[in-house]
Amino acid sequence: MNAYVIAHLRDPEKQHPDVAEYLERIQSTMDPFSGRFVVHGGAVDVREGQWSGSVVMLEFPSVENARDWYESAAYQAIVSLRADHLEGEVIIVEGVEPDHDSAAMGAELRKAL
Template sequence: MPAAYALAHLHGRTPHPDAIEYLERIQGTLDPFHGRFLIHGDTLEVVEGEWPGSVVLIEFPGGMADAREWYASPAYQDILTLRTDHTDGDVILADGVGPGYDPLKRAEQLRSADPSAYAR
């Protein structure tokens, strides 16, 4: 089973003590689901397009069920407004790909699903 990820694009932050409390408490909400931060910061190198704000990437090795359970957990829901009341952003949960992922096979699947849309 591939890992799943929570990805947040955060912007429009208003400095507030609640944001610090959120940071102090979030790891405790992740621990039961083996969640861990992979990216957490403002230092980005944008090589295409625009990316105002910061990015956060959290890995859930147990997969999408763990990511969903974490987000819906009472412990996380209890602190969520500490962030959302003072920071705008978008958050998604996404399945990762396994170690054998092959983009060529994905291209073949897309082409065979709708040959006219992907004709050369």
């Protein structure tokens, strides 16, 4: 099952040479783990709540691949290039199967209530 690394960057417009280097190097750290960008700072259309900043989303074939990438020596060697200059949060989350059924999930929740 696919997994996603999601970063909420609060001030993505902040410019720094370290961030440019991070961007130049990140893909090569993801390649051994079959990672790819799904979202990379596109426009955010806020429909509910408050939001500041941008979103970056990476896709990996599994949670294990995502964790292994994040913890890899190659990524750990560059993560501070971003983290020292861009405030935000980073999470890893497992996706759902292609046949995911939210109605069945709701019915199970209703039974439990």
